[in-house]
């Protein structure tokens with residue numbers, strides 16, 4: 026067995042390596058029919074599309090299995106240092122095409138299915154993507170595990186198998202309505218569950234001290250309830266390199282022992298309630314992005330998955346005779362934001378309480394086994410847990426955190442003698458407004474390294490969020506700029522561009538993305554530019570067809586495609602985009618501009634709002650109302666159009682991004698940690714209009730100022746304006762176009778005369794405007810005029826677009842993984 030205790034193989038029939046089915050059309054068809062007939066239990070002639078999808082997926086999976094088993098065998102043999110990525114989210118996207126690409130089976134399977142009378146596209150469309158993440162943070166985790174496998178790095182991803190992923194978004198009268206994401210309903214062919222390798226995790230109860238057999242005083246935790254974590258393995262194939270890594274996601278179920286105790290007490294309903302308590306833990310993904318909910322269930326989720334993961338790694342992945350004092354030579358746990366930070370006291374608890382290690386030795390080990398990535402700058406997004414809640418749910422962990430803090434504060438007082446304020450500011454425990462644990466501080470104290478996700482973000486993290494820590498431990502802080510996987514976001518998403526690239530520079534660029542540089546000279550080649558434009562045009566045709574079939578949306582032909590897709594958040598400033606659209610609309614309907622003088626543009630939005638985020642939902646409503654009005658106004662004549670397809674997800678992104686001309690990355694400077702959509706657009710030949718924020722800064726530096734439309738305040742200018750007192754109404758009063766746009770919205774022109782419906786938005790813009798939409802308005806409009814000018818010259822535009830592709834190779838997640846390996850993990854790829 027690959028996972029769990031090994032079996033002695035007694036029969037010669039069972040000896041020898043596991044072999045994959047032959048990579049031929051016949052080989053696949055045989056495997057497929059086997060899965061269909063014996064797995065699904067249907068004849069081909071009677072099979073449903075779902076049967077066909079499940080059987081194809083399982084057939085494809087069986088090609089990966091031998092490699093997966095071999096990857097693990099080698100790992101057991103070499104015991105190389107591994108990376109364990111701990112993340113509460115993995116926004117994987119569809120698996121089918123990715124598995125085909127990794128195995129090189131795309132054509133074989135297409136032909137095999139065709140031989141059975143099945144259209145592969147129909148099968149593809151049957152897959153519901155596992156939406157086990159909210160946005161950039163979850164998608165980043167998915168890109169990273171892809172890159173680790175593709176670079177032949179020994180790595181394992183740990184997370185939660187949510188029964189319901191990110192909600193399905195629908196619009197009712199323009200307002201967001203959430204539907205549960207029932208992604209598991211029709212079967213989940215990509216996972217392998219191992220209930221026999223389940224892990225038990227405790228909650229609640231109390232701690233007690235006792236004297237062990239050697240007369241040593243020890244502490245133990247006596248939980249008052251527990252749940253069982255069942256691992257579900259997902260295969261993470263490297264890109265055509267024979268490695269298949271593991272993503273292990275945990276689902277929670279009730280334990281028998283716990284239930285039995287209650288059953289025996291005769292309280293049936295209490296027993297069922299216990300069952301519900303357990304199963305709730307992995308029930309649903311919290312749909313907040315960038316602002317955590319301090320709910321008890323969320324802390325339960327966090328502890329549940331990290332406790333399962335640490336136990337799994339120590340007890341199943343490591344050999345039974347492993348010398349635990351050597352743990353740092355074998356593993357580094359990378360903490361994806363603070364969500365898994367409770368793993369730090371958990372490892373301490375396991376080492377000290379369960380394994381009898383001395384505190385100081387355990388702490389020295391723990392400090393080498395964790396590294397922490399911060400993904401935010403917004404103060405409200407930094408997770409804190411009230412000590413009352415933490416102590417109730419995890420009493421032993423709270424004690425451990427207190428001791429870590431005591432020893433840390435002693436160190437602070439030694440480093441900054443007499444500075445009690447410093448000690449209070451740096452304390453892991455905050456006293457106001459409520460005694461609570463600052464998870465980012467805990468991660469910084471315990472972690473070997475702390476990194477931000479783009480240069481600007483890492484700098485602000487050091488200077489603004491954790492200045493005292495970076496003064497105390499400057500060498501702890503580093504940057505790793507995010508990246509995206511070119512396999513999914515170029516090769517799979519944009520096959521036409523991929524073919525053009527390969528035809529031009531040859532193969533090999535997909536796992537050596539800096540090679541896109543070789544395209545640079547072709548920016549001057551009229552023939553190449555024409556081919557490049559053809560690719561873009563074909564991708565637009567593909568998008569039009571999809572949106573028509575998916576949502577009944579009919580996009581105009583031959584317009585600039587101006588795209589803003591990301592979570593709905595005030596700091597990302599979808600409202601600034603709305604103001605631009607409204608201003609253009611106003612120019613037309615007021616007769617200030619002739620419609621023929623307006624560059625035809627189709628604006629596409631994609632955005633989910635956290636269900637409890639009122640303002641975000643109001644903004645969604647406004648966008649839908651503006652879309653309705655603009656699209657149906659005969660004076661506009663279809664030259665401006667707004668499309669807001671519901672339920673933006675990875676699958677839609679893969680068709681939308683390759684079709685885009687213009688990428689909107691317009692957050693207020695200093696608020697977007699990095700962004701990763703920005704990278705996907707640049708790599709697919711869209712030009713960016715953006716602020717100097719997050720990774721935009723690096724995109725602009727790489728592609729060049731001429732090929733990037735920069736606008737807006739810089740981060741220091743934002744600070745300055747804030748300090749001297751920002752008055753949004755001053756901008757409203759002094760800028761006519763802005764005033765007209767806001768007045769038009771306020772008049773109810775887009776809401777059928779209903780002014781109340783837009784009251785909250787207008788009021789906030791004029792009297793609060795925390796993210797300085799009005800301050801950046803003029804600069805944004807001027808940048809959009811530069812966009813129109815460039816677009817009017819197709820050769821100039823294509824030249825810039827090609828240079829965006831050629832110069833964005835840096836944003837491969839392979840490069841990000843190399844940076845993590847060099848700066849943080851100190852592991853290297855296998856040969």
Ligand code: B1H
Nearest residue numbers: 161162313314315316317400698699700701
């Ligand atoms: C990012 C989150 C996030 N930053 C809390 N923070 C969550 C915070 O469920 N929660 O409570 C969920 C997600 N997500 C994003 O991370 C940043 O906003 C992006 O700028 C960045 O590109 C991305 C990946 O680093």
